[in-house]
Amino acid sequence: METFLIVGGALLFIFIVLYNTLISKKNQVDNIFAGLDAVLKKRYDLIPNLVATLKEYMLHEAGTLEKITSLRSQALQPSLNAHEKMALDKELSSALGSLMVTVENYPILKANENFLHLQHTLHEVEEQISAARRAYNQSVTDYNNALEMFPTNVLAGFMRLEKKEVLRIDVAERENVNVKNLFR
Amino acid sequence: MATLSSLLEYYYETMQEALFPLEEERKRIVKKLQTVALFMSVGAVVFFTVLHQQMHFALLQAALLSAMSGFLIFMFVYRHEKAGFTALFKDQVIEKLLYQIDASLLYRKESAIDEEAYRRSELFLEDYDRFEGSDLVSGSIAKVDVRFSFLHTQQKERDSKGRERWDTIFQGLFFCADFNKAFKSKTVVLPDTAERTLGVLGTWFQRMNVARGSLMKLDHAEFEKIFVVYGDDPIESRYILSHALMEKIVLLQRKINRRIYLSFVASRIYIAIAYTKSLFEPILTRSLLEFSYIKEYFQLLNTVIGIVEELKLNEKLWSKR
Numbered sequence: 001m002e003t004f005l006i007v008g009g010a011l012l013f014i015f016i017v018l019y020n021t022l023i024s025k026k027n028q029v030d031n032i033f034a035g036l037d038a039v040l041k042k043r044y045d046l047i048p049n050l051v052a053t054l055k056e057y058m059l060h061e062a063g064t065l066e067k068i069t070s071l072r073s074q075a076l077q078p079s080l081n082a083h084e085k086m087a088l089d090k091e092l093s094s095a096l097g098s099l100m101v102t103v104e105n106y107p108i109l110k111a112n113e114n115f116l117h118l119q120h121t122l123h124e125v126e127e128q129i130s131a132a133r134r135a136y137n138q139s140v141t142d143y144n145n146a147l148e149m150f151p152t153n154v155l156a157g158f159m160r161l162e163k164k165e166v167l168r169i170d171v172a173e174r175e176n177v178n179v180k181n182l183f184r
Numbered sequence: 185m186a187t188l189s190s191l192l193e194y195y196y197e198t199m200q201e202a203l204f205p206l207e208e209e210r211k212r213i214v215k216k217l218q219t220v221a222l223f224m225s226v227g228a229v230v231f232f233t234v235l236h237q238q239m240h241f242a243l244l245q246a247a248l249l250s251a252m253s254g255f256l257i258f259m260f261v262y263r264h265e266k267a268g269f270t271a272l273f274k275d276q277v278i279e280k281l282l283y284q285i286d287a288s289l290l291y292r293k294e295s296a297i298d299e300e301a302y303r304r305s306e307l308f309l310e311d312y313d314r315f316e317g318s319d320l321v322s323g324s325i326a327k328v329d330v331r332f333s334f335l336h337t338q339q340k341e342r343d344s345k346g347r348e349r350w351d352t353i354f355q356g357l358f359f360c361a362d363f364n365k366a367f368k369s370k371t372v373v374l375p376d377t378a379e380r381t382l383g384v385l386g387t388w389f390q391r392m393n394v395a396r397g398s399l400m401k402l403d404h405a406e407f408e409k410i411f412v413v414y415g416d417d418p419i420e421s422r423y424i425l426s427h428a429l430m431e432k433i434v435l436l437q438r439k440i441n442r443r444i445y446l447s448f449v450a451s452r453i454y455i456a457i458a459y460t461k462s463l464f465e466p467i468l469t470r471s472l473l474e475f476s477y478i479k480e481y482f483q484l485l486n487t488v489i490g491i492v493e494e495l496k497l498n499e500k501l502w503s504k505r
Contacts, residue, residue: 035419127365131423138401139418 018155025143029164032139033082036132040075040089043125047072050118054099057106061099068095086167096122137166186285191482194284195475206276207472213265214468220261228254266468273466278319281482285489288323293464295320296333297358305360305454306372307445309395310353312337317358319464325361325489326498332359332488334463335456356442356459357488363424363453364497369417371424372396373433373446376412404430410437411446424448432495439494440487455491 051065058065074080075088100119109115144163146152232250235241241249274293282291296317302308320333335358338350378386391399396414400421407430415421437444443458463484470477492498 032418039419124365127426128419128423131421131426132419134403134422135418138403142401 014151015155018152019159022146022152022156022159022161025139025146026161029136029139029143032132032136036129036136037085039125039128039132040085043092043122043129044072044076046118046122046125050115050122053112053115053118054103054109057109057112058102061102064095064099064102068092068099071095083165093126133167140164140166186482186486188479188482191281191284191479192475195478199280199478200473202276202280203472206272209272210269210466210468210472213269217258217262217265217468220258224254224258227257266466269468270465273472274319274464277466277472277478278464278481278485281478282321282485285482285485286323286325289325289489290322292320292322293318297331297335297360301331301360301454302335302337302358304449305358305447305456306370306449307374307447307454307456308337308353310339312353313340314338314350321485321488325492328362328364328492328497330359330361330489330492332357334358336462354445354456354458355461357455357457357463359455359457359488359491361453361492361497363448363451364499365424366451367420367424367448368450369415369420370397370450371400371413371415371417371421371448373411373413373425373448375443375445376408376410378412402430403427404434406434407431410434429495436491436494453495453497457488 047068051069054061054065071088071092075085075092080088100122103109103119144166147156147161147163228250231253232246235246235249236243271293278293279291282289297320299315302315315335315337317333317335320331322331324330334356336355337353339353341349341351343349376386376390378389387399390412393399393414397416398414398418400413400415400418402408402413402422402425404427407425411433413421413425433444433446440457445456445458447454464481466472467477472478
């Protein structure tokens, strides 16, 4: 009877530890996703100001500016799931990226204090977004590892936990913001 | 930043001549110490004979007592002479070399990084019983506020027989500067010995280190091999440790080739580089007229001052301007 209790107790303990490990990894992914969402929000908040400033100067880029504004409003819809959010964010990133390249053709903007401030803030937010994506990917990898590795995989099967997808990080994003380039 | 060729020119054109009197002083001290050593050796032999023959001390006791007395008197003279020479050396060599590298920097030979900065860095969590330091360099390098000095912290321990022992917690260069990004959390980067020696088991031990915060796995293989990272915010730790910075830290580690500890606390960076000896102190047996000897101090100062450029701490992001 005593042996049975000891074995039963040990098994229960192992079960609790494994269960808690899986739950904490799952929550960690959600927490970091919330962090990522918060920095993405920071970028969305910058867009109206940026668009308003650029509209005056970049008359030929009205299409791009409109696209950015519409992507922002789509991304702010509360009904979006994580995948849709990330897809929209990717599209927005590339639209903003090409907009910043076009800005090079408008030297007058380089003298606009307001624009320069927005541009720098945007770069800083992008650094934060990149950091949040890397943190998210690491937490997803940890979670997915737990789902595949023994013995957590057995319990994960019972709990019907599903693998999550990591975000693809472009090589350009891995690089640090080159502040020197901003002042050229 | 000064180059080696500019130092070479400065050394032979200006510095060497000014070092002649100091070199004479060094020779005088070495000669004095040699004489004291000779006298003490003779004295110890005489003392030993008196102890053993006249006072009937046992052979081993007499030998130990006489050798110890001779040695202690020699050390007393040595320390006294060395302290005086060190002060002169620092004024005439270290301060001038520093001036040559960056004239705007301030050097105070008797000051050091304060205890508060050392504690705030959270690089070494052990309680210390002795906090010593010297050779504080402070100022602005490429508009970055920088301070560094030699530090030695020790802990008093007692062995199984109750004998007192001083264990070193950290000895070497302690550097702190403004970091180029604003952040609120804490990130600590330490040399990774556990994972390198124990593999997966080492990682498990590192995870258990609750005093340090959460273990961070970073996406830079080379960096991960050399360092272990703890932090309290996974996003901010990665914001600080961008790929570019991790790359630069790896290069700095390779260049210095010593144990490097880094921490990022309240928008400041702290770097501790471990050495097994005192820095910026003269070696009495080496001539000041040898360029290679002076070059070693120059290179040490140059490397530390170069950290700002090396880690691009001067390229500040918007919110830090």
